[in-house]
Amino acid sequence: MSTRRVVVVQAGLGQPSSSRLLADRLATATRDALLERGDEAEVVTVDLREHAHAMADALLTGFATGELRAALDAVRDADAVIAVTPVFQASYSGLFKTFVDVLDDGALRGTPVLMAATAGTARHSLVLEHAMRPMFAYLKAITVPTAVFAASEDWGSGGTVDTGLSGRIDVAAGELADLLTGRPPRTDRVDEFADPVPFEQLLGH
Amino acid sequence: MQFGIFTVGDVTTDPTTGTTVSENERIKHTVELARLAEQVGLDVFATGEHHNPPFAAPANPTVLLAHLAAVTERLVLSTSTTLITTNDPVRLAEDYAYLQHLADGRIDLMMGRGNTGPVYPWFGKDIRDGIPLAVENYALLRRLWTEENVTWEGKYRGPLQSFTSTPRPLDGIAPFVWHGSIRSPEIAEQAAYYGDGFFHNNIFWPMSHTKQMVALYRRRFAHYGHGTADQAIVGLGGQVFMRANSQDAVREFRPYFDNAPVYGHGPSLEDFTRETPLTVGSPEQVIERYAGMADAVGDYQRQLFLVDHAGLPHKTAMEQVELLGTQVVPELRKIAAARKPAHVPDAPTHASRLAAGATKHEDLEVTR
Numbered sequence: 001m002s003t004r005r006v007v008v009v010q011a012g013l014g015q016p017s018s019s020r021l022l023a024d025r026l027a028t029a030t031r032d033a034l035l036e037r038g039d040e041a042e043v044v045t046v047d048l049r050e051h052a053h054a055m056a057d058a059l060l061t062g063f064a065t066g067e068l069r070a071a072l073d074a075v076r077d078a079d080a081v082i083a084v085t086p087v088f089q090a091s092y093s094g095l096f097k098t099f100v101d102v103l104d105d106g107a108l109r110g111t112p113v114l115m116a117a118t119a120g121t122a123r124h125s126l127v128l129e130h131a132m133r134p135m136f137a138y139l140k141a142i143t144v145p146t147a148v149f150a151a152s153e154d155w156g157s158g159g160t161v162d163t164g165l166s167g168r169i170d171v172a173a174g175e176l177a178d179l180l181t182g183r184p185p186r187t188d189r190v191d192e193f194a195d196p197v198p199f200e201q202l203l204g205h
Numbered sequence: 206m207q208f209g210i211f212t213v214g215d216v217t218t219d220p221t222t223g224t225t226v227s228e229n230e231r232i233k234h235t236v237e238l239a240r241l242a243e244q245v246g247l248d249v250f251a252t253g254e255h256h257n258p259p260f261a262a263p264a265n266p267t268v269l270l271a272h273l274a275a276v277t278e279r280l281v282l283s284t285s286t287t288l289i290t291t292n293d294p295v296r297l298a299e300d301y302a303y304l305q306h307l308a309d310g311r312i313d314l315m316m317g318r319g320n321t322g323p324v325y326p327w328f329g330k331d332i333r334d335g336i337p338l339a340v341e342n343y344a345l346l347r348r349l350w351t352e353e354n355v356t357w358e359g360k361y362r363g364p365l366q367s368f369t370s371t372p373r374p375l376d377g378i379a380p381f382v383w384h385g386s387i388r389s390p391e392i393a394e395q396a397a398y399y400g401d402g403f404f405h406n407n408i409f410w411p412m413s414h415t416k417q418m419v420a421l422y423r424r425r426f427a428h429y430g431h432g433t434a435d436q437a438i439v440g441l442g443g444q445v446f447m448r449a450n451s452q453d454a455v456r457e458f459r460p461y462f463d464n465a466p467v468y469g470h471g472p473s474l475e476d477f478t479r480e481t482p483l484t485v486g487s488p489e490q491v492i493e494r495y496a497g498m499a500d501a502v503g504d505y506q507r508q509l510f511l512v513d514h515a516g517l518p519h520k521t522a523m524e525q526v527e528l529l530g531t532q533v534v535p536e537l538r539k540i541a542a543a544r545k546p547a548h549v550p551d552a553p554t555h556a557s558r559l560a561a562g563a564t565k566h567e568d569l570e571v572t573r
Contacts, residue, residue: 192390193417194421196421197391
């Protein structure tokens with residue numbers, strides 16, 4: 001049995017927020033799915049709302065500090081990431097994208113990512129495929145095939161296990177757990193300050 | 206330990222008055238700042254190199270530094286930085302060697318890559334080649350200074366056949382070089398490889414990052430056999446604003462901070478002073494803060510302060526230089542001298558390197 005570090009990044013703004021609600025459901029389902037496969041989950045949730053000012057500062061100064069730095073480090077060192085955003089004006093929210101913009105280069109390379117989004121209408125559901133998935137592909141993350149979309153109507157209806165929100169959550173969490181099963185736990189990223197390219201190599205000798 | 210000021214020569218509107226100095230005024234003010242730095246006992250003045258507004262820093266720092274060499278007597282004249290990427294290393298070798306003669310050796314250089322993307326194509330280069338350009342150009346520059354007859358071929362400029370860079374460096378000693386980089390481990394590695402100085406311009410960065418870069422340079426300096434890690438030659442940037450009463454300093458500086466071109470409209474003055482070396486307060490507070498820098502990076506050789514940016518009036522910048530020279534630096538010198546072990550060297554100067562060369566020569570004579 002190994003312990004998987006799962007970091008949930010959610011960009012919901014409201015209190016309560018449906019994005020946070022969905023994020024919690026996905027985290028619980030992922031924890032259960034990992035347990036079924038013999039692994040434990042250590043879940044850290046990052047509510048981006050709390051870092052809004054720090055993210056704007058980081059864009060202007062070029063460095064992140066304090067709790068934002070800790071959140072960025074958690075994502076970099078995560079075995080898996082669950083990313084949840086509300087849909088604003090037909091795409092992920094600006095706050096969500098800002099977090100992606102201040103991530104360290106390569107922070108998500110090779111990281112399994114479960115994507116999810118919330119909106120007032122199901123007509124936004126392909127945002128996950130048209131906006132989120134290409135962005136994570138660019139970041140070289142490994143996205144799970146099922147992305148979970150929850151519109152207002154989903155919260156009020158049950159649906160069958162196959163088609164309802166609960167079913168989609170379980171399928172996606174299972175896919176994420178499958179990606180993690182058998183993978184060696186994430187070893188820490190290469191520290192470029194610990195291990196520089198020798199100068200002879202830079203000189204081309 | 207050396208203390209001094211460095212400038213980027215920005216022409217920025219004073220946010221409290223809406224007035225903007227002319228380029229002519231900014232350039233003359235810069236000369237006055239450097240002269241005052243010498244008068245109040247500072248050791249170093251360094252100028253940036255810029256090719257675009259809103260800067261009135263020289264495109265070729267040797268123009269300003271040659272003038273300063275004529276109107277100062279003691280001050281070490283340096284750069285912050287000389288662009289090793291977009292300048293032809295042949296011209297750098299020639300211009301800085303000539304400057305070295307005019308200034309009787311009172312010069313050194315800080316190499317930088319430049320972080321303004323559009324500058325590269327203006328000189329036929331590509332910012333994506335920044336590191337390889339810095340590596341190749343500097344390797345050639347060193348050869349031009351140390352070898353009389355250079356035959357060379359590389360990727361980024363035309364080949365040289367039996368080329369002699371003139372004039373030859375003063376007393377056969379190439380100017381001392383610092384390598385400046387904020388984020389690139391490759392440049393710390395380059396400085397370490399050659400046993401040159403490493404300058405971390407940390408003014409907009411948290412100390413945790415500076416510490417990491419300096420530690421890398423020190424470790425690699427030792428790896429390449431130039432001495433122990435604590436003998437490596439380290440410089441840091443700094444940024445201060447002082448008034449006798451610290452509340453007055455904060456009140457006066459805040460509008461400049463809030464509107465500063467680099468970090469304005471972002472973090473609060475309080476956050477930024479906590480996270481970066483920016484210190485706004487009384488001279489005593491500045492002394493306390495900067496006396497602690499060596500705890501993070503080890504005993505170091507050069508501390509430069511930025512005092513004349515973000516639209517601060519010239520008179521105010523002059524007052525800052527005066528405060529540094531009369532109140533802050535004398536104290537910092539005492540503190541640094543008291544803590545520095547004997548085996549940690551001072552910043553190399555032309556005179557010290559000439560003397561060291563002479564000693565080496567004598568040793569050789571004795572051995573013979």
